Amino acid sequence: MSTRSLTRHNRWDIFIHWFNAVLWLFLTATGLALIDNPAVNPLGQRWPDLWRGILGGGGNLLVVHEVAGVVWVLGFVAYLACNRRGAAFFLREVFRVSPARDIPWLLKKPVQMTLGEAGLRWLGQDPTLPPQGFYNMGQKAFAQAAVAGGVGLALSGAAMLASHLILGPGAQLLVSWSILVHYLCAGLVFAGLLVHVYMAAVAREERPGLFSMFTGTVPEDYARHHHRLWFEEVAGGPSRKN
Amino acid sequence: MATTSDLRLTRRGFLKAAAVAGTGALLGSLAPAAPAAARAAASDAPYDRSAFSVCDMCFNKCGLIARVRGDKVVKLDPNPKFLKSRGMLCARGNAGLRQLYDPDRLRYPLLRQGERGEGKWRRISWDEALDLAAARMKEIGEKHTRCGMLFTAGSDMQSGFVQRLAEVYGSFNVTSHESLCLVSNNRGFLDTFGEVPFPDVLHSKYVVMAGANRFEALVTPDSMDLMTAMQNGLKLVVLDPRRTKTAGLAHEWHPIRPGTDMAFMLALAHVIVGEKLYDAAWMEEKTYGLEQLAAHVADKTPEWAAAECGVPAADIVRIARELAAAAPQAMVYPGRRSSDYENSTQIRRSFAIVNALLGNWDRPGGLLAARQVGLKGAFPYTAPWYDDSPPERADAGRAPIMFEEEGSFVHMREAVLTGEPYPVKGWFIYKTNPMQTAPDRQRTARMMQAMDFVVCVDIAMSDTAWMADLVLPAPSYLERMDPASGLQGSSACACVVQRDPVVPALYESRPVFDIVKGLAQRLGLGEFFDFNVEQFRVEQLKGLSDAARALAEDGVYYNPSKVYGIYEGRAHKTKSQKIEMYNQRYAELGLDPLPVYAPPAAAPGQSLRMVVGRNALVTHSSTQNNALLHELVPENTLWIHPRAAARAGVRPGDRVEVASPAGRGVLAAELTPDIREDTVYMLTGFGALSGGLSLVKGRGACLAEILESRADALTGNAAMHETFVTVTRAGAGKEARS
């Protein structure tokens, strides 16, 4: 097997990924703890009580969450400003969906991951999965959700922060709906996050992907196997292989 | 492989976390501290100190406890030990700190530049101001005799010092607010009972209240006691052309025709006398003139009265009988403001006579004599004699039984305008605002224009100050040390109050005592002011051994003096030495010894009678610029009955022009069935001219501008219900402005 490496992520990609991960988890944890209404409490009463106890009250929790949110947005602004090409590449790739290839892939992959090839055959499906590009459809779906959700969270978060600091009473409708949007976006992305974390950190076949989030590179074989279309683009395809 | 990447994860992860944490900390320190949290505690923080004082938002002088945080007064609380107010502080009292901190307050002496009323001022120093004023006063004294100076002081604990200055300066021409208010009421009761009584509402069982509006025109303890007594079974009957809150809360309200109260009272007397519902022995012992009264009211039947006043005859009879049944714990409430009709004194005489018939003098639930308070006069003096002084005050001779020490503002104004009997060319005004509180504002303006020199001492640039030559800033009550003052609280108490500054005087304000002392010194009269307020107070309290301690510890001193039975074995200060229902002195003076009814003037054409009244959130013309009160009463409106409005083509929300021969004004119309069809009403004190009253300049309309200058025939008390006005539509909604 070839042990050549292909560069997959640059420093900014790596930075923004982990920056995102840390802050998102923190924001999710504190955000969920900010909800304290028996009709809503998604994790029950204990979660908000725990965090408020740790931080010395809901007021401190709110400040912590707001500061983290602002930091997160600023980080992203810096990422976009200093890495325009990389950000554009990412968005291009993430939103480049080829229905003929990607939909079947997206439908077959979960079956393959849970029931194996046998499972696919049992369902009468060709166990071969269509070739994928830089990102597979699973990654793209999650990334799309994360981008949309992130924008939603940022805007609704900004609305709530503005309400807290500067807005007048006329903005109540905006703020009330912002809370809902914030909640829905967070819940949606979190659902996808579970799969992402499993696939990235637990599933063995994706291990090189995980390492690439530190090293920035993936082995050629991995690229050829998992992201064939990208491999062919950058490494020139089978005719270029030596 | 896994190990290496783990290490890398650890290193990278740590670096990233550190970067994030650092950024977070930096930004956290920059992020605006949640403004809510920062200010959460402000109004909840404990008060640093408390200090006694006494409210000045109206004349009642309710004891209060001022709460201070740092150097700011942040709350005024009632003094729970203050019996006269029943431990309360009303809306205006609570708003008092906005008088202290009113941004429009006068700050330093101002000298007029330009024309009177133009509003151009130059700031001068106190020395310059006092030198100037003294010089002008001296000039006027030399040119026009000392009576060429008029002194007018409002209701204030330091007004006595203004009177002292007037006396030693040598002027007889001293007026106050009283002749725009209640001198005719005082006259009527004084001439019946020998002194002005205080009603014991708390212990009364039946009150007929004609015109007074105790649940809005708050008087302590009467207003509070009235509600308590009603809860305990007192029946309240209100006669008023308006359904005031008092009328609305009363058991019975009769929309009596304005100006006919006397007919009602004479008819009550007719029933009580005719059916012998009085205590004959008591009447024999205590009163004079029953026979004459009986003859006088023989033909004043309830039917006759009903035709005059509009209250059904059957009700008049019933009320008379109910009053008599409840007697002696029954009364016709004396009221205060009687600046209404040209026969105002005689109207009050009729009130007093019914009270006499009820035998309620000096007894629980009736009319009480003044209680002993015990303050002494301080630093007595003999005023110097000025050879060239005219024989009398300038308004003398125009009203047969005018109070010498009060005079009549309306007549004094005529004297100034006509220059008869002699010129009055200078005016010292303290804490009163005749431009707004005297009828016929244009006339008052001409009076001011006729003066050579007008100095006005006030806390705000009132319309009167606006027209003055020299304006001197005085401090609010919370900044002042005041002499002791005795208060009558009927059965609640007889007490002494005083003031000490809660906070130091703001800006360059000086109490009027300092001003008159400064003037006196410059006029060579310093010997009459050879003391300070503190010393004055010590003298006042000399006879009351416990007073100083009580005032310091409780904020008030009570004299546990007699409440009832004060007149046991004592003569009334009348000719007969009894309660004179038939007034012999009046007879001698050629005045009606018993009140003679004359129907009020009929309204010319479609015009409507204007009446004056009060509101719990407004004190005359002195509180309109208070931001807190302004929020609740930003301007006045014209109460007009819907049918009268319809006849004038006025719809709800319209603005109307109200015009009389004296003047006109434009304000919003308030269509309401709570007023008689033939009557209209608007609050005093709005439509200000002064540019120094930012909240009330041009807001609403000025009642004084519209009221004609009339006076009670006997005392010269202003008669403010004798004006008929036309009401015409001035525009929809906010179109027209005055």
Place this chain on the structure above:
Amino acid sequence: MKTQLAMLVDSSKCIDCKACMLSCKVANAVPDGAWRNWIKPGAAQGRLHFQPGGCMHCDTPTCVQACPTGATFKDPADGTVKIDRSLCIGCGNCIPACPYGARYRHPELKVADKCDFCAGRRAQGLQPACVDTCPTKARVFGNIADPESEAGRLYRENQSRLVRVVNARTDTKPNMFYLAATAPLDWPVEARMPSAMGLMAGATPVLRGLVGLTGLGVLAMLGRQLVAGGGRGSEESKEDAHVD
């Protein structure tokens, strides 16, 4: 002993002098245009009747139900409904949720605000500002769970006559009791829960379901990984059948 702070009002004594409104406003720095308490004009038997009121510190407050962060809550320690200003984000959900219109959004502080029975004054041993100042002493304040206090006694002695002013559709069990008859009675409005808030409550089970589903999926994948083995070699996905 349980504490339930409450207000007992004899509205037949009220003369609508507005002392309570101004006293409160000054004591609590209530901004222009807003009021923490009120007097409702009414009529009874042909006479005027005035009804003082303010936040009722209800037992089942709808304002608390509308708050997403728990910034407003009923404090079991004293029975009052409080607002934690540092936690309130000013979303305004609680304002239409009060049948009495007792709340307002503070224009400077950007948070919800309302009567708190003058907590600061009580901490100094003073009465709430409205109670203290009233000319006719129409309001009595105290712990109705304490039978020895004035409020407790009044509450006990007038049990049969006490009137709560409630909206027919939203009875929040207010802790402001009117002694005998009071008017007007029909002015509180139905509590309005902002639709965004209702949707948030409805969204919770949906989101839980969604996350649960993906969680189950992950567990299934993990299970397969553990059972069927893993690693690159044994489970090559057939994406590219003819790799080298």
